[in-house]
Amino acid sequence: MKKETKNKNTFERVYEIVKKIPVGKITTYGQIAHLLGNPHLSQVVGFALHSNPSQSTIPCHRVVNRFGALAEAFVFGGINEQRVLLENEGIKFLENGYVDLKQHMWYGD
């Protein structure tokens, strides 16, 4: 017996939010978790992207940690690849290799 089918899990919630990120902007796991209602869901957010069931649909490269640094573990072909992707969208990187959160930090809608 299945339970309710329209039960939207937090996972899908994360996907919806990540997919809603406008081009040229980025967000952090904590921000998404906060939008979900629990700031501690940040772990789930990272896991959602890790599973990446819709890698082609979910711009994981737009999601960075709270420091504005990209997760070196999730880079598909190298951190450089991600930097190029973000720069291609108009995101500027700092000399330290971090993203300028003050410039592209996206706060939900």
Added chain:
DNA sequence: TTAATGACCTATC
């Protein structure tokens, strides 16, 4: 099946 981990963040001592 149970158990433990994980691309994290926040709160507390």
Added chain:
DNA sequence: CGATAGGCCATTA
């Protein structure tokens, strides 16, 4: 002020 532990959800072994 600095460091530590906890927490939440789903996936994987």
